[in-house]
Amino acid sequence: MINVAEEFSPFPAGRYRSDGPYSGERFREEILVPKLATGNKLIINLIGTMGIGSSFLEEAFGGLVREKGFKPKVLKESLEIRSSLPTYQKEIWQYIEQA
Amino acid sequence: MEARIAQDPFAFKDENRSKSKVTIRLQVPEVLALFEQPERSQLLRFLAQMREAARLKKRTLLNFKNTQKLYPCGTLLFISELYRLIDYYDFGDYLIINYPDNDVVEQLFQHIGFLGKLGKKNRAVVTSDKVVHWKFLCGTNVDLSGVSTFHNDLITSLGFEGADRLVAGIGEAITNCMHHAYLEDRNDGIPISNRKAWWLFVAKKDDEIHVVICDLGIGIPRSLEVNNPWPAVLFRSTLSSLGMDRYHDSGYIETSLELGKTRTGQDNRGKGLPQIVDVVNQAKKGGLRIFSNRGFYNYNAINGKSSTREFGDSIFGTIIQWSFPISDYIKVVGDE
Numbered sequence: 001m002i003n004v005a006e007e008f009s010p011f012p013a014g015r016y017r018s019d020g021p022y023s024g025e026r027f028r029e030e031i032l033v034p035k036l037a038t039g040n041k042l043i044i045n046l047i048g049t050m051g052i053g054s055s056f057l058e059e060a061f062g063g064l065v066r067e068k069g070f071k072p073k074v075l076k077e078s079l080e081i082r083s084s085l086p087t088y089q090k091e092i093w094q095y096i097e098q099a
Numbered sequence: 100m101e102a103r104i105a106q107d108p109f110a111f112k113d114e115n116r117s118k119s120k121v122t123i124r125l126q127v128p129e130v131l132a133l134f135e136q137p138e139r140s141q142l143l144r145f146l147a148q149m150r151e152a153a154r155l156k157k158r159t160l161l162n163f164k165n166t167q168k169l170y171p172c173g174t175l176l177f178i179s180e181l182y183r184l185i186d187y188y189d190f191g192d193y194l195i196i197n198y199p200d201n202d203v204v205e206q207l208f209q210h211i212g213f214l215g216k217l218g219k220k221n222r223a224v225v226t227s228d229k230v231v232h233w234k235f236l237c238g239t240n241v242d243l244s245g246v247s248t249f250h251n252d253l254i255t256s257l258g259f260e261g262a263d264r265l266v267a268g269i270g271e272a273i274t275n276c277m278h279h280a281y282l283e284d285r286n287d288g289i290p291i292s293n294r295k296a297w298w299l300f301v302a303k304k305d306d307e308i309h310v311v312i313c314d315l316g317i318g319i320p321r322s323l324e325v326n327n328p329w330p331a332v333l334f335r336s337t338l339s340s341l342g343m344d345r346y347h348d349s350g351y352i353e354t355s356l357e358l359g360k361t362r363t364g365q366d367n368r369g370k371g372l373p374q375i376v377d378v379v380n381q382a383k384k385g386g387l388r389i390f391s392n393r394g395f396y397n398y399n400a401i402n403g404k405s406s407t408r409e410f411g412d413s414i415f416g417t418i419i420q421w422s423f424p425i426s427d428y429i430k431v432v433g434d435e
Contacts, residue, residue, distance in 0.1 A: 013270040014241030019277050021242055050250055051243060051266025055274045085260055 002031060005048030015055040024059030032060060033068060036078060046083035054091065062095035072096050121195065123152045123159040127166045131173030133390050133414065134397075142173050143412045146180050150289050153190040163199035169207060171300055171311045172390060172418050178213060179298040179313045179416075182237065187291045191217070203227045211235035232304040239296050241274050249301075256303050257425060265308065272312045272419060273297050280316025280417060282325045287415050306424050307385070315416040318392035320351035329358050348394030349407035356396070385423030390414055 004012060008031060009022035016025045035042050046052065064070040075096055081089045128145050132138040152159040161181075184190035196217050199205045206223045207230045208214045214221060225231060236245045246253075246266055253262035281295045300311040316322070324345075327334055335345075337357055343350025387398040392413040398405040400423070 009244075011243035011246060011266070011270075013243045014274050014277070019274060020240035023241070050263050051246065051270055053267040053271040053274065055271060085263060087260075 001043040001045055002035060003045045003048070005046075007031070010049050012049060012052050012056050015059040019055075022056075024056040024061075024063065027056070028060045028063050028068070032064060036064075036070070041080065042078055043080045043082060046081065046088055049083075052088065054095075057088070057091055058095045058099075061092045062099035065096055065099035072099075121158050121160040123148075123155075123157045125149060125152065125159060125161055127161055127163050127177075129165050130168040130170070131166070131177050132168070132170040133172040133176065133418070134170075134388065134395065136410075138173070139410060140412055142177065143414065146177065149180065150184065150287060153184040153188050153193070154289055156189075156193055158193050159190075159195070161194065161196045163197055163204065163208075166199050166204050167201050169204060171309065172388065172420055174207075175298055175300050175311050175313045176414060176416075176418060178211070178235070179237075179296075179315055182216070182298065183291065183294070183296060183315055184289070185216070186296075187294050188289060198222075203229055206230045207233065228304075233300055233302040235298075235300055237296065237298040238273070239294075241270065241277055243270050243273075252303070257308070261425070265310075269299065269301070269310060269312070272310075273299075276312065276314040276316070276417070279319075279322040279326070280314040282322060283317050285315060285317060285415055303425070306426055307422055308425055309420070309422045311418065311420040313416065313418045318348065318394075318413070318415065318417055319355060319389075320345075320348045320392055320394065323351055323355065334358065347407075347409055348392040348413075349396055349409050350394070352389050352391055352394050352396040353405070353407055385421065388420040389417070390420075391417040 002008075004027075008027055012022045012024070012027060014020040014023040017023050032042075032044075061075075064075060065072060076093075081092055083089065125145060125148055128138065128141045130138040131142055133142065149159075149161070181190075185194070194217065196214075196219065198214075198219065199208065202223065205214070206225045206227050209221045209223050210225045210230050210233065212235065234249050238245065243266060246269070250262060250266065253265060256262075257265060276297045277295055285291075296315065298313045300309070302309045317325070323334070334354060338344065338347075338350050338354045341350055341353055341357070343353070345351075385400050387396075387400075389396040392415065393410045395408040395410060396405065397407070
């Protein structure tokens with residue numbers, strides 16, 4: 001499991017590394033991709049974070065498909081998103097499907 | 100701009116600074132606002148004089164004696180311009196200010212840290228209802244850590260979901276600014292190139308939330324000319340259908356909103372501003388104002404009407420100001 005608030009930032013924001021220290025690109029490259037490479041099911045725990053915008057989510061999760069070649073079907077089986085707001089799950093899966 | 104100084108009542112006695120005489124005295128305007136004339140032109144003329152004083156590296160006094168009324172748009176632009184000159188051009192080495200005569204003005208400048216940044220002691224008791232609710236943040240990248248200083252207040256007022264969506268909206272506005280505002284030189288006579296920065300006011304007062312964000316970049320019109328997310332033909336035909344052409348900065352603002360309502364541009368761009376309009380629109384109250392270069396766009400959510408105005412002078416950047424009632428915002432967010 002990845003506890004995003006503790007292991008990355010309680011306020012993840014921005015799309016590219018050049019945007020800032022807690023960007024979607026950095027999260028994808030430094031945390032998501034290495035963890036997915038293990039082949040185990042991965043739980044992304046967003047509880048404790050606040051205000052994650054579409055730029056971060058699209059780059060982090062949509063980028064798995066667009067930039068790293070992951071298949072949406074495979075991600076459906078590998079990823080579980082936990083958050084106190086259901087809107088995050090909906091948004092993340094939308095970006096994965098549309099990437 | 101040389102001043103005759105026989106006796107200088109504003110000679111600044113500070114052991115940390117030179118006691119050299121003031122050679123430029125600039126009167127800060129009585130009203131800091133951008134949406135009406137002549138106040139807009141007065142403010143922009145003053146800001147140009149301030150940039151010139153910084154460029155000349157002349158000992159400068161900013162005189163707040165007559166400053167009486169602070170509107171968020173004009174005040175944030177003034178603060179942003181001055182902070183940019185201090186942080187990137189060493190203007191602080193040449194600058195002194197006096198305390199405003201107006202107590203509320205002094206309280207606000209103290210409350211947001213402006214007086215302290217310019218070496219003035221905090222002496223006011225900040226109690227004014229026009230001041231205490233405002234927060235000021237600034238940054239040079241997309242880092243929302245500063246929100247942690249007031250996010251508990253937001254949760255108390257808006258509930259967790261409401262606070263979350265608001266902070267997300269602020270983060271997206273800052274991200275947009277970083278991506279699009281600083282693509283080229285600002286062309287304001289100050290050779291500070293590609294220094295990305297943003298400045299922000301946020302307030303919760305009574306039942307309303309107010310957010311104002313400023314960048315000192317190239318403005319929406321120039322940004323779209325450099326890197327338009329929509330096909331050029333589509334953009335120009337939409338601009339034309341609004342009765343505008345490429346000489347209308349306000350037309351560029353309105354066109355990007357129109358196109359963003361119905362389609363996303365390349366690379367998922369073009370959604371930021373329309374999303375902000377959406378929140379205000381769904382609440383059916385509040386409003387949105389966008390100032391960019393010479394253009395001004397105003398949307399009133401109560402009657403659903405928008406208007407534009409083209410001014411003769413440019414703010415050399417973009418300010419987005421939006422407000423909405425908390426109760427309606429929570430309802431809208433809950434329905435998403």
